Amino acid sequence: MYSMNDKVSTRQVKLILILDMFSVSVLILPRVTVEVARQDGWILVIGGTLLAFLYSWFIAQLVKKFPEETFVDFSGHIVTRPIGMLLSLFILLFFILSAAIKIRIFGELTKQILLPDTPIEFIIISLLLICTYLSRKGYECRARVAEILFPITLIPLILILLFAIPKVEIPNLAPFFQLSWKEFFSGSYYVSLTYITLILLLFSNAFVQPPNKSGGICRTSLLVVGLLKLSTVVMTIAIFGAKGTQRQIWPVMTLMQVIHLPASFIERQEALMMIFWLNTVFSIVSGYLYFSSVIVTKMIKSNEQFYLVLPLLPFIYILSLYPSDIIEVYNWQQWLRRKIGPIFLIVIPFLLWLIAKIRKVGATSEEKK
Amino acid sequence: MKILQQLFGSTIKRKKKEDHTHDNDNKVIVPLTASLNENIRQIENLFTDCEDVIKRRFPIGEEKKVWAYIIYVDSMADRQVVEQSVLYPLMVGVREVLPKIEDIQTSLLDFIKDGGMTTAEVKNIDNMNDVCNQVLSGDTVLMIDGYQQAIAISTKGFPNRGVEKPDTESVVRGSKEGFSESLRVNTVLIRRRIRDTKLKVKQKQAGIRSKTDIAIMYLEDIVRPKILEEVNQRLEDFKVDAILDSGHIEQLIQDDWKSPFPQIQITERPDKAASAILEGRIVIIVDNSPFVLLLPTTLNCFFQSSEDYYERWEIASFIRFIRYGAAFLATALPGLYIALTTYHLAMIPTNLMLSMAAAREGVPFPAIIEVLIMELAFELLREAGIRLPDPIGSTIGIVGGIIIGQAAVEANIVSPIIVIIVSLTAISSFAIPSHSLGVAFRLSKYMVIFLSSILGLYGFLISMLILIIHLSALKSFNIPYLAPYAALLPLYNNDYQDSLLRLPFFMKTKRPLFTRPDQRIRLRRKDPRKKK
Numbered sequence: 001m002y003s004m005n006d007k008v009s010t011r012q013v014k015l016i017l018i019l020d021m022f023s024v025s026v027l028i029l030p031r032v033t034v035e036v037a038r039q040d041g042w043i044l045v046i047g048g049t050l051l052a053f054l055y056s057w058f059i060a061q062l063v064k065k066f067p068e069e070t071f072v073d074f075s076g077h078i079v080t081r082p083i084g085m086l087l088s089l090f091i092l093l094f095f096i097l098s099a100a101i102k103i104r105i106f107g108e109l110t111k112q113i114l115l116p117d118t119p120i121e122f123i124i125i126s127l128l129l130i131c132t133y134l135s136r137k138g139y140e141c142r143a144r145v146a147e148i149l150f151p152i153t154l155i156p157l158i159l160i161l162l163f164a165i166p167k168v169e170i171p172n173l174a175p176f177f178q179l180s181w182k183e184f185f186s187g188s189y190y191v192s193l194t195y196i197t198l199i200l201l202l203f204s205n206a207f208v209q210p211p212n213k214s215g216g217i218c219r220t221s222l223l224v225v226g227l228l229k230l231s232t233v234v235m236t237i238a239i240f241g242a243k244g245t246q247r248q249i250w251p252v253m254t255l256m257q258v259i260h261l262p263a264s265f266i267e268r269q270e271a272l273m274m275i276f277w278l279n280t281v282f283s284i285v286s287g288y289l290y291f292s293s294v295i296v297t298k299m300i301k302s303n304e305q306f307y308l309v310l311p312l313l314p315f316i317y318i319l320s321l322y323p324s325d326i327i328e329v330y331n332w333q334q335w336l337r338r339k340i341g342p343i344f345l346i347v348i349p350f351l352l353w354l355i356a357k358i359r360k361v362g363a364t365s366e367e368k369k
Numbered sequence: 370m371k372i373l374q375q376l377f378g379s380t381i382k383r384k385k386k387e388d389h390t391h392d393n394d395n396k397v398i399v400p401l402t403a404s405l406n407e408n409i410r411q412i413e414n415l416f417t418d419c420e421d422v423i424k425r426r427f428p429i430g431e432e433k434k435v436w437a438y439i440i441y442v443d444s445m446a447d448r449q450v451v452e453q454s455v456l457y458p459l460m461v462g463v464r465e466v467l468p469k470i471e472d473i474q475t476s477l478l479d480f481i482k483d484g485g486m487t488t489a490e491v492k493n494i495d496n497m498n499d500v501c502n503q504v505l506s507g508d509t510v511l512m513i514d515g516y517q518q519a520i521a522i523s524t525k526g527f528p529n530r531g532v533e534k535p536d537t538e539s540v541v542r543g544s545k546e547g548f549s550e551s552l553r554v555n556t557v558l559i560r561r562r563i564r565d566t567k568l569k570v571k572q573k574q575a576g577i578r579s580k581t582d583i584a585i586m587y588l589e590d591i592v593r594p595k596i597l598e599e600v601n602q603r604l605e606d607f608k609v610d611a612i613l614d615s616g617h618i619e620q621l622i623q624d625d626w627k628s629p630f631p632q633i634q635i636t637e638r639p640d641k642a643a644s645a646i647l648e649g650r651i652v653i654i655v656d657n658s659p660f661v662l663l664l665p666t667t668l669n670c671f672f673q674s675s676e677d678y679y680e681r682w683e684i685a686s687f688i689r690f691i692r693y694g695a696a697f698l699a700t701a702l703p704g705l706y707i708a709l710t711t712y713h714l715a716m717i718p719t720n721l722m723l724s725m726a727a728a729r730e731g732v733p734f735p736a737i738i739e740v741l742i743m744e745l746a747f748e749l750l751r752e753a754g755i756r757l758p759d760p761i762g763s764t765i766g767i768v769g770g771i772i773i774g775q776a777a778v779e780a781n782i783v784s785p786i787i788v789i790i791v792s793l794t795a796i797s798s799f800a801i802p803s804h805s806l807g808v809a810f811r812l813s814k815y816m817v818i819f820l821s822s823i824l825g826l827y828g829f830l831i832s833m834l835i836l837i838i839h840l841s842a843l844k845s846f847n848i849p850y851l852a853p854y855a856a857l858l859p860l861y862n863n864d865y866q867d868s869l870l871r872l873p874f875f876m877k878t879k880r881p882l883f884t885r886p887d888q889r890i891r892l893r894r895k896d897p898r899k900k901k
Contacts, residue, residue: 137842144841144855
């Protein structure tokens, strides 16, 4: 029977995770990898995804010990409540900042491509409002929206990749395996940081029925996202070549403009790209918003979660408009991803897992049997 | 102020004038006594100025010592039944039977009930409230002097238009029967299709003044008990003056009153109601309404027409697909047109854009105004045409068609493309099998138009997202509205077979998610080794 208490199935969580992890980052991924490893950039995606598997293992092990609890609850159990609160507060700030950056990037690109005469504030506010609408409907509704959006989002992308196949020139990828080990590791490490959304698992596990499946959830969704990212990067490099890819700011966007769908009604493929884009950004931002409100609710021990989304909105709005131009936003994004991301993605889960193991807090697999 | 207070005080006082015969819930609180004269006095008092109520006091037995009293509503009770099965045996028949009335005075009531009535449905009642209820619902009540009880004899026989073709859901193939206004006829139409003792018909009354009969029908072993409980609970939750149509019940028990989307399905077709019951859904029949409620409901249900299941699957699937397409067009087409023509001309193929620009030449309004003019004109036409008698209705159609289709274009007020767009949208909204869902899509169309006109394609996508979020959040009696497209549990994977496509009949071996999880098989081969 369907419950009223916001529980979702493992299948739904997988879909949410895939949508969330596969967001704006893929649009610049080819350029970033090519900058490090030239025509071998796609190898970094494999390395990065493998690293992400490793991170997700720690996260899964950690949340497995505390089924039906969010990060705010179990971090308190592991490292006493004040420190747990502090960590949650940092994550809250991280969520708000990430949401602001995602929205700003989205707004800039929408303005550039679709609505050159519309003020960006208008675009940002409208996106924020629908994200709020979704967050206030609860996690169950979010899961259902993800189920509907999943095919709508991925089918255009896969279609475009399919129709791009005739333009592929394999020589663009040769010579293979020219990158050094150092490049491989630093590049893979960087790519692995694009999977930062994995940390949403620290919170979402509390809503999954049955719990303790987070390992499998991570594996499947990472596999799907990894494959999609890999094929996108391979395609882009194979079509533009390493030099060509490096010159594009948004290589995947250019890819979409280059190819022509046979007998297409639409002259340019921006519409398809917009669908893909809006859906992923919408998904991730509403996810950040929802979990921010969860954190706030848990921190002030309120019962009324849905109203706590609203006070967060002004912060996100102001933060998203703070950077003066797209370059600055991009720098913020880089700083957040390179400097702050690893702390939440690797350090905190690992340390918490270690401390929990040493202090023997939380359920172990033996106890459950 | 004082004067005001006095004024209001006095009106309040006047309103609170004690009603000694009825309580707050409009129940009759007058007691039923053993004295016939006292009872008659009370009934005469209750039914003062009700000239449609027929009352008669008459003696029973040869010596005419025992008096009886009969009361019924003219034409609501079948007069022939009253005369032949009640009055004749009592006034004539009783005199001829052996134990004389005078000898069995003590058990007279039971004697008459068991042996004096030649009708099947007879029951004892022991309070005045039931007496009034029975009389007003078309039964005949008999009282005998010396007893604190009365006998209710079922003599319902009010006029009814009978079983006719349904107006709203006509089909090319399938049964042509439609529900009518009589509750009993409607339950029979369903019972005839499901001859199972597990088909339960629970009746209750709603509306403290209208006292409308409501029947809840379901298959006991298939329905989800929790949903049944919830339905009963919600039906108990309100006290209302009158239930005049199933629409009243629908609005009182639905989940989300803010949503334009119907959360309970209505139908005029007994075969549809029967198939809903067989899928584990609950059917609520309301007296005086030919529209029957089916719940719980998903969006998908509204796209299923009963014809789909009688046709072969290729045809049905094709039509199903078209309906979903129509729903999309009915919501999205004008908005998409506005977004593309005002903001993203470059996205339209050049040749098409040129012909569109040529058509728009000389039109003084922006696209949004054009679309709104035409959409509102269409709504007006529809509303005007719907209430007129048929001959004038078609005139409206012709006049509207000429004025809007031709004259407006020739006068350069709107472009021909707009006419195409708006009429396509209108046709699409009528291609959805359910009228109420069509209206919901027609309403959301205006939101799409509005957002598309201010934010272009981006606004269009946002409006689509709003619709998706809204539909995802909706639930009908705890069943997600978007099932099976969203929120599908692995157990119910079969539900896809009856969604966008309607797969062959022999494949539909499982009932959909409305049923209890342990009662899902509905079709199996007698010999499992035989494969199709």
